[in-house]
Amino acid sequence: MKKVGIRLAMAAAALLTSIGVQAGVLRTTITFDPVDTSTLAFPPLLVYGDEFYQPGLGGRTMWLDPFSNSSIGGAGDLVGAVVDGACADLGCPVNNASNYVAMLDDGVLAFGSTDGFTFSVQSLNASFIGSGDVMSTTPGYLALQGVRNGQSMTAYFALTGLDANGQLNFSTIDTGAFGDYEFDNVYAFAYACKGSSCQAFSSNQAQFALDDIVIEHVPEPASLALVGIAGLAYLGARRRRAA
Structure with a gap:
């Protein structure tokens, strides 16, 4: 399950980078x-x-x-x-x-x-x-x-x-x-x-x-949205470990 969490974190980081570039x-x-x-x-x-x-x-x-x-x-x-x-x-x-x-x-x-x-x-x-x-x-x-x-x-x-x-x-x-x-x-x-x-x-x-x-x-709204996405990724990893 640790690998799942790592993959999710990496995916979230990639998404954050992508959105960060777009927001600028x-x-x-x-x-x-x-x-x-x-x-x-x-x-x-x-x-x-x-x-x-x-x-x-x-x-x-x-x-x-x-x-x-x-x-x-x-x-x-x-x-x-x-x-x-x-x-x-x-x-x-x-x-x-x-x-x-x-x-x-x-x-x-x-x-x-x-x-x-x-x-x-x-x-x-x-x-x-x-x-x-x-x-x-x-x-x-x-x-x-x-x-x-x-x-x-x-x-x-x-x-x-x-x-x-x-x-x-x-x-x-x-x-x-x-x-x-x-x-x-x-x-x-x-x-x-x-x-x-x-x-x-x-x-x-x-x-x-x-x-x-x-x-x-x-861009402040974009920064707050990115924090939310990262939080969701971490929560998803925890639920899988609990299962």
Whole structure:
């Protein structure tokens, strides 16, 4: 009877694989190469009130909304820029020659799918952007706040400081447990640190750069159905052993 159970388990695994391929885990990378700047008021600058778009999951479109969370922020305020690898007069990362988004003056970047399709953030490339002041070993933290159905979750990731040449660099951040959850939209913002004190939305120095945002969608109903099929296969094997 053990062989029957093994055969059933193998058949269930094959079926799960087949259905999993059909259902499909969707994954894509938001690279900002290129960026359609026709929707921006003053391209390549990003101001509060702008919105631009990038390819999303399964042929969908992602919206990206830069804004200020400052208590005195308002429409038209400068909050960032689409950078083509060059970043004059700022302490920008030096190891990325492609397009990326730089958020300045405590700016926030919100993003989501135009049709409300849920997604998780698996990883991204990020860097602190200097303001000309002396930086701490850990100059800041990147915060990702995901929102779904009115509930939210926030994760924090340390941004690396200056290298041996006194320059900032992009580093790849794996979001870990945050990537296990899907959201309607995600907010990216930063904390700037001076010594042991870190602040967001109050210093105009919480500046950061983002690129290569890897997003993913796992079809939840299909996943639940697969668990049910596996359970039925196991139950069938038990009944045969009992007989």
